[in-house]
Amino acid sequence: MMYFKEYAENFGEQQPDCPEIHLPSCLTKIAVFKDYKLQCDVSQQPSISLSSFYEMWRKEFSHVKLRKHQKLSKCTECTLFKEALLTKLTKEQKEELLMKRKAHFALQLLARQKYYKHRAKARSSPQHYLSLIIDNMDQAKTTLPRFSLNSKTDSAYAGVHHHVTGALCHGFGLDFGFTWTDRFHPDSNVTLNCLLKVLHHVKEINDNALPPVLYLQADNCGKDNKNHFVLMFLAALVKAEVFKKIKLSFLMVGHTHEDVDQLFSRVSTKLCQENAPTLPELHARIREASTPSPIVSHLNSIFNFKEKLINLNRCDGIKAPHIFKFVKDGPIVKMSIKDWPLEYEQYRTVNLENIPTLQEICTSLNPVRKNPKIDSVTAAMVRDLPKWKQAGRLTRDQHTWWQEYLEVLNADDPALPSVPLPTSLPKFQIPAVERPSRALDPNILEAINRHIVQLQTSSEIQVVRPRRR
Numbered sequence: 001m002m003y004f005k006e007y008a009e010n011f012g013e014q015q016p017d018c019p020e021i022h023l024p025s026c027l028t029k030i031a032v033f034k035d036y037k038l039q040c041d042v043s044q045q046p047s048i049s050l051s052s053f054y055e056m057w058r059k060e061f062s063h064v065k066l067r068k069h070q071k072l073s074k075c076t077e078c079t080l081f082k083e084a085l086l087t088k089l090t091k092e093q094k095e096e097l098l099m100k101r102k103a104h105f106a107l108q109l110l111a112r113q114k115y116y117k118h119r120a121k122a123r124s125s126p127q128h129y130l131s132l133i134i135d136n137m138d139q140a141k142t143t144l145p146r147f148s149l150n151s152k153t154d155s156a157y158a159g160v161h162h163h164v165t166g167a168l169c170h171g172f173g174l175d176f177g178f179t180w181t182d183r184f185h186p187d188s189n190v191t192l193n194c195l196l197k198v199l200h201h202v203k204e205i206n207d208n209a210l211p212p213v214l215y216l217q218a219d220n221c222g223k224d225n226k227n228h229f230v231l232m233f234l235a236a237l238v239k240a241e242v243f244k245k246i247k248l249s250f251l252m253v254g255h256t257h258e259d260v261d262q263l264f265s266r267v268s269t270k271l272c273q274e275n276a277p278t279l280p281e282l283h284a285r286i287r288e289a290s291t292p293s294p295i296v297s298h299l300n301s302i303f304n305f306k307e308k309l310i311n312l313n314r315c316d317g318i319k320a321p322h323i324f325k326f327v328k329d330g331p332i333v334k335m336s337i338k339d340w341p342l343e344y345e346q347y348r349t350v351n352l353e354n355i356p357t358l359q360e361i362c363t364s365l366n367p368v369r370k371n372p373k374i375d376s377v378t379a380a381m382v383r384d385l386p387k388w389k390q391a392g393r394l395t396r397d398q399h400t401w402w403q404e405y406l407e408v409l410n411a412d413d414p415a416l417p418s419v420p421l422p423t424s425l426p427k428f429q430i431p432a433v434e435r436p437s438r439a440l441d442p443n444i445l446e447a448i449n450r451h452i453v454q455l456q457t458s459s460e461i462q463v464v465r466p467r468r469r
């Protein structure tokens, strides 16, 4: 059971929309057993039989599934392995394939373990390290109004899609949920605005200071995260000495489901149990999904950082690397890349010159303009709002809320974003000494000391005469 639990955690993908773990698509049940058997043979441990293995899987790990058709972005290599292993092969060919698959699994595990290491560092010394993971939730579940029991009419009426971006801040133990609509394009502007909100919040609760090192983990998506804009923005933060070092890491494509997806999975479950007819209620569902409650906000308007970074020199070849490190050397920001977190792989470094200052980025910074796509969305919702009301799906208050909300959503001029500007971030400070996270209660300390004293006294034994009656 211990072996299987670890196996599922290391190789499986936590599903964002249900509490299941899906094993890579190249595996079969028998292949999982064979991996287990091999492990036992190598470590000279006894193993359980195939039938017992299946029975244990069925009884104790029914949430660990093998899916023929994975809903999530499948790993191309895993698919190739599976297809190749299903063809007729010689023993040698098969062994070679299995070895290569093992190497593939090992590499994805290495990338994950690196992430766990960053997370652990942030948890044990939050004054030195800040670890963040940012990701977008699967879109299917968050069209409002949304009801746990879907009636036929519900799907016939228009709704407004709400994206949910999640961020977990390890070490400070904060979860964030940001909602936004198709008023703006889903791109790196969303990522950067969310990042700023998170950083600002950490600063606020941490005596106006940020740890010197930022570990940022993001989805390997070129549009949202792995692009010129995010890289240049991070370089600007290092140039401004908001951080001494930033490390941006990506997991292997197709093996990217992590703790932030567990949050999404719980939000999905909540949405299957309870209604979210309006945005405040969607926010409530997100808050209820996790303890401590995620900090939830809606992005009605965001800053257009892309516009300010678009004319900078671009770096070629950013698609393949999985690790980007930024440090400052005099006036220059150095960006170093690595394909994988392998010990023997050397960093390759380029100098980023002419990175703008944060003041330059913030001067005449505009909000993102309205995406024309939202017009048809709001028009459809305006048309169907009376139908929702007539079907008894919206209360009078909820109906009024929608009327007001649609007006704001449809407004031509974007409002001033409620996102803090990067110029409001302080310069990093190296903490003098590691501050103990929490002082030990004197009563507890006293009890422990008494216990230790007791441990140190050696008992004595002697033979005594019976007492006279």
Ligand SMILES: [Zn+2]
Pocket (backbone or CB within 6 Å): 024, 075, 076, 077, 078, 079, 104, 254, 255
């Ligand atoms: Zn794979």
